[in-house]
Amino acid sequence: MLYENLAAEVEEAVRRGVFAVGERVPSVRQASTQYGVSIKTVLRAYALLESRGLLETRPQSGYFVREMPAAKPEPPAASQPPPVASTVDVSRLVLSTLRSIRSHDATPLGSPYPDPSLFPWRKINQLANAIARRHSSWNLIDDLPPGNPELIRQIARRYAENGVPVDPDEIVITVGATEAINLSLQAVAKPGDTVAVESPTYYAMLHAIERMGMRAIEVPTHPAEGINIDALAKIIGEHEIAACMVMPNFQNPLGFVMSDANKQRLVELLAEHDIPVIENDVYQELYYGDARPSTLKNFDKNGLVLHCASFSKSLTASYRIGWAMPGRYRRQVEKLKFLNTLTTPSVPQVAVADYLKQGGYDHHLRHVRRIYRQQARLMIATVQRFFPAGTQTSGPMGGYVLWVELPGAVDSMKLYKAALERGITIGPGTMFSSRDAFRHFIRLNYSYPWNTQTEAALKTLGELAASMAGRRQHER
Amino acid sequence: MLYENLAAEVEEAVRRGVFAVGERVPSVRQASTQYGVSIKTVLRAYALLESRGLLETRPQSGYFVREMPAAKPEPPAASQPPPVASTVDVSRLVLSTLRSIRSHDATPLGSPYPDPSLFPWRKINQLANAIARRHSSWNLIDDLPPGNPELIRQIARRYAENGVPVDPDEIVITVGATEAINLSLQAVAKPGDTVAVESPTYYAMLHAIERMGMRAIEVPTHPAEGINIDALAKIIGEHEIAACMVMPNFQNPLGFVMSDANKQRLVELLAEHDIPVIENDVYQELYYGDARPSTLKNFDKNGLVLHCASFSKSLTASYRIGWAMPGRYRRQVEKLKFLNTLTTPSVPQVAVADYLKQGGYDHHLRHVRRIYRQQARLMIATVQRFFPAGTQTSGPMGGYVLWVELPGAVDSMKLYKAALERGITIGPGTMFSSRDAFRHFIRLNYSYPWNTQTEAALKTLGELAASMAGRRQHER
Known part of the structure; x- marks a missing residue:
């Protein structure tokens, strides 16, 4: 199993931006020395990462971090709000949502803030x-x-x-x-x-x-x-x-x-x-x-x-x-x-x-941009993997949040509450409208370190959403 | 002149709160050792301070810091504004006044803030x-x-x-x-x-x-x-x-x-x-x-x-x-x-x-209260000394600002500008009303270290006010 550990370590380094997209990872020989494992183990680990689409080989050059395939998300349709002016009262909902992510244990997919450790x-x-x-x-x-x-x-x-x-x-x-x-x-x-x-x-x-x-x-x-x-x-x-x-x-x-x-x-x-x-x-x-x-x-x-x-x-x-x-x-x-x-x-x-x-700001920014871009793709891919059929996502061109349209039967406030009980926060779509619209939408933050907890949380969210989508369809 | 230097030093210590009101200053013998001067010099210095009202002797006990005589200022009369509601637009005047005290060289009598060094x-x-x-x-x-x-x-x-x-x-x-x-x-x-x-x-x-x-x-x-x-x-x-x-x-x-x-x-x-x-x-x-x-x-x-x-x-x-x-x-x-x-x-x-x-907040507060109380009295006494006849002051019971009513002919905005040219800031009275009232009033801050610059500034202010009072009376 040693090669799987090594693969996980390299994958983590890529995700944290240590090795950027398009950059070469350590050669097989270097990696063998660096990680204290055999050449064979490195080769098996790199092959695994290649099969997962994270690395690619270039002849005579070695192994490189592959550009995550830009997801081609099925974007949500353009909104069609009625042309009616309305008074606004969303702040209580937003404040209570923000409070709910105060717990440092929760998976902060609902946070509006970037990962402060960056x-x-x-x-x-x-x-x-x-x-x-x-x-x-x-x-x-x-x-x-x-x-x-x-x-x-x-x-x-x-x-x-x-x-x-x-x-x-x-x-x-x-x-x-x-x-x-x-x-x-x-x-x-x-x-x-x-x-x-x-x-x-x-x-x-x-x-x-x-x-x-x-x-x-x-x-x-x-x-x-x-x-x-x-x-x-x-x-x-x-x-x-x-x-x-x-x-x-x-x-x-x-x-x-x-x-x-x-x-x-x-x-x-x-x-x-x-x-x-x-x-x-x-x-x-x-x-x-x-x-x-x-x-x-x-x-x-x-x-x-x-x-x-x-x-x-x-x-x-x-x-x-x-x-x-x-x-x-x-x-x-x-x-x-x-x-x-x-x-x-x-x-x-x-x-x-x-x-x-x-100086140093631009260097810092290049680093975080790389991480956010990579994690955007991971987030889209993972949502597509775990969320029920009919789920569609935005294709962010910057920043660190993803907009997800769930099947129409899912109520994002119910999903928000069910997720919170499982230590996961999300941003319910109703926060983004003065007319109580976007009830089956959620916003997800992908700035935080991507790890197994993130994947587990998205799997749980997907299951919750699927069960809500199914239940409502059944109720009809 | 040695005894005058010593007197100035003790006076400064009193003003900075090193020796508080009612406290004993060092005995003649102690002071002689401490300051490296003769007993005779200490005696002459203490006598000078006694004559100035800063120290008092108590039989068998030594020299004590005298309570500054609480000034009995003639307070300004109660205001009698007309009972009319008016819109408010004083912020530009206040902002420009605050900006004017940004210079660290000016004597900050116009500052609304306490001396930050405290x-x-x-x-x-x-x-x-x-x-x-x-x-x-x-x-x-x-x-x-x-x-x-x-x-x-x-x-x-x-x-x-x-x-x-x-x-x-x-x-x-x-x-x-x-x-x-x-x-x-x-x-x-x-x-x-x-x-x-x-x-x-x-x-x-x-x-x-x-x-x-x-x-x-x-x-x-x-x-x-x-x-x-x-x-x-x-x-x-x-x-x-x-x-x-x-x-x-x-x-x-x-x-x-x-x-x-x-x-x-x-x-x-x-x-x-x-x-x-x-x-x-x-x-x-x-x-x-x-x-x-x-x-x-x-x-x-x-x-x-x-x-x-x-x-x-x-x-x-x-x-x-x-x-x-x-x-x-x-x-x-x-x-x-x-x-x-x-x-x-x-x-x-x-x-x-x-x-x-x-803890430590109460200790800090006792220290600044002592200084502000002492400097309030100094400020009142000094205004009474240098300002034209007819000037009246408030008798603050806390805080660090004094309200001064000048003779009716003095325009505090003109005084403000003239003072500013001489490196002195004051708070013109019109800042304190929505109706352009209090034109012959000013507010003075006494939180800053009291020194010869303060006294000189007050003397200058008094002279400017006197000349404005006289000129206007003359113009009539």
């Missing part, structure tokens, strides 16, 4: 400590809104390097993207107003609408192409829309990236009607392709795009550093920031600025 | 570092609203020890008291509603009203007794009042403490009309008397008191840890907290909890 927390904490020591009498006044100047400069630099037009004076530092989104919405709309959102939409958008006592109208959204711009145009013609909120890149929960053409069309349509658009771009750094995708800012000629992002998904969640680039609403957002929380704590601001200045 | 920052940072190390993968989910359980327990313990009725389940941790006040107001009133406030009122209260698009109505307020409850009753009879916001203890800027009888009357009056009251108690630990004063919570039978406080004035400003005890509005406040900023960063929450658990 963050370079040691480096960041060291920087924060050095800063706290340096500034014995550091006080609040130093980094009043808009925020620490060096941090703002570093953020602007990254945008510039990625081809996003940016004016550092436009950036306002916030307590995470949550606050950036809240302030942006408050700057452009008032209680009672109607806001157009994707369907499904990331619940933080719904929270912002709920917080201000506004109404949401859901726009049909294609799981691979994003918000349906024709449908949006029709809604604008029929309703008074105060603002639009979208996530054009790696949308949570669908994972799509809007094409440049569609981004431009969206910005132009809204500009025609003078409607501001809040762009949530928190996954900007977690792309699986070759480069960061464009943003709505790239197409904004009128200052109507309020762009929001943060470091919480890509660098450190606990520091709660986000920002807004609110276009022509910059003064209002800065003022609201001051009114809302006075200031964003200084030391975390400076620590992140120092980290960005030192 | 905080036990070294201890707190050590604790934070230890926590960050312990929890390599600390994440946001651990301390979701209402907040870290141990921190909540520690806060509840201090209330219980101080005779304030408290249920730990009522406490919600926030990003500073600013957020606690914002969420509390949002929980009880809606845009367009009218909120009763003190006059002058702490501008954070006005910010909360401005943020929500509500209206403020200012209630006559006595500089030593607080809000005029009869006047408030009349306003309630004539206006629809959605909420009341007060600072019963060490009000900023007036410094009064409402009597228990008045606190009870206020709570009962509001209960009669079912009006919630937001109590800002951020200076609770900075009393000059023997014990922490009571709160409105002590008299609340109906859950209508939303009590807000923080550690920013007494322990650490940069960690931004505050809390609300929102009575019957607890569920709404918790939900709004979640919607507003998701969560308060974990490490600062746990660091503060650890600090409170270890």
